Amino acid sequence: MTSEATNIFGIRAIIEAIESGSTINKIYIQKGLRGDLFYQLDKLIKSKKISVSSVPVEKLNRLSKNNNHQGAVAQISPVEFYDLEVLIESIVDIDENPMFLVLDQLSDVRNFGAIIRTAECTGVNGIIIQKSGSAPVNAETIKTSAGAAFKIPICKVDHIKDALYLFQASGIKIVAATEKTDDSIFDINFNQPIAIVVGSEDRGVNPSVLKMVDYKAKLPLLGEIESLNVSVACGAFLYESVRQRL
Numbered sequence: 001m002t003s004e005a006t007n008i009f010g011i012r013a014i015i016e017a018i019e020s021g022s023t024i025n026k027i028y029i030q031k032g033l034r035g036d037l038f039y040q041l042d043k044l045i046k047s048k049k050i051s052v053s054s055v056p057v058e059k060l061n062r063l064s065k066n067n068n069h070q071g072a073v074a075q076i077s078p079v080e081f082y083d084l085e086v087l088i089e090s091i092v093d094i095d096e097n098p099m100f101l102v103l104d105q106l107s108d109v110r111n112f113g114a115i116i117r118t119a120e121c122t123g124v125n126g127i128i129i130q131k132s133g134s135a136p137v138n139a140e141t142i143k144t145s146a147g148a149a150f151k152i153p154i155c156k157v158d159h160i161k162d163a164l165y166l167f168q169a170s171g172i173k174i175v176a177a178t179e180k181t182d183d184s185i186f187d188i189n190f191n192q193p194i195a196i197v198v199g200s201e202d203r204g205v206n207p208s209v210l211k212m213v214d215y216k217a218k219l220p221l222l223g224e225i226e227s228l229n230v231s232v233a234c235g236a237f238l239y240e241s242v243r244q245r246l
Contacts, residue, residue: 006076006139009060009069011037018044023077025136026051030060030071041072049158051132077137084128084155084163088170091125092193098125099241100172100195104160104205105133106230111201112137113144114231120148122238128155128163128195160197164212167195174213176205177237179227181216188217190241198234 006025008017015037018024027045029038031054045052063073091098101124106112112135119127134156135141142149157163167174175188176197197213199205210216219228219236228236 006078007063007073008076009064009073011041011070011072014072014074015041015044017074017076018048018050023079023081024048024050025075025077025138026053027072027074028053028055028060028063030057030069031055033071038071049131051136075136075138078139078142079137079149079154082126082153082155084126084157085166087126087153087155088166088172092170095125096193097191097245098172098193099123099190099238100126100128100167101234101238102128102160102163102174102195102197103134104197104209105130105200105203106198107133107135108201108230109135109138109141110144111135111229111231113141113149115198115234116141116145116152116154117148118231118235118238120145120152122242124152124238126153126155128157128160130160131156131158160206160209161212164195164197164209168212173215175215175217175237176210176213177218177233178205178210178216179218180204180210181218183215183217185217185219185237185240188215188240189244191244194241196234196237196241198230198237201230 027050029052060069060073101119137149164174172193172195174195197205219233
């Protein structure tokens with residue numbers, strides 16, 4: 001049964017949702033939960049690599065708006081996710097100069113929504129996120145994106161590096177937005193098939209990801225504060241790409 005459009009609760013209902021192919025953002029499990037149904041759910045969660053959190057019962061009560069949750073609540077994504085390999089193949093066939101955006105474990109839904117909105121406005125062909133550790137596409141994300149989340153393909157991958165391997169195999173260059181470089185954003189050629197990687201709010205782009213990229217670039221900061229909000233920085237990179245392409 002449902003508490004709202006993007007939440008379902010009850011172990012059996014969640015199992016059925018997973019088995020039917022529904023896209024699950026995250027599952028919240030009551031701490032200490034046991035039993036045959038729970039173990040069946042746990043097996044599915046692990047096999048499908050679904051993000052999960054162990055939480056106190058009070059959290060589940062709030063999410064389900066009553067106590068009839070059987071110790072589990074799942075958040076269902078309001079959008080369908082694309083297969084990245086299929087998306088790349090379809091885009092490359094029709095666009096000789098595509099642009100993709102990779103979000104390396106961005107965690108704030110408001111930043112995520114703002115980035116989706118900017119990505120749609122700048123003609124990004126697809127956004128890639130990691131299945132675990134990334135901000136979900138939920139009602140707040142949709143609202144912040146001004147509905148853009150319904151207009152731009154979003155792909156989930158097991159690991160960000162999986163996406164980078166696919167881009168490299170398809171001749172798409174990868175540029176990371178990072179302060180760990182001497183190269184300026186204005187020194188990079190964005191007027192080519194490209195994927196822009198933006199990191200998380202607190203850690204930036206993962207070091208293992210940085211080792212794989214073709215270019216690293218930073219924005220000039222002329223004030224005393226040492227960093228920009230991630231959605232603002234992402235917007236600057238996307239619009240530099242637009243400027244060069246125009």
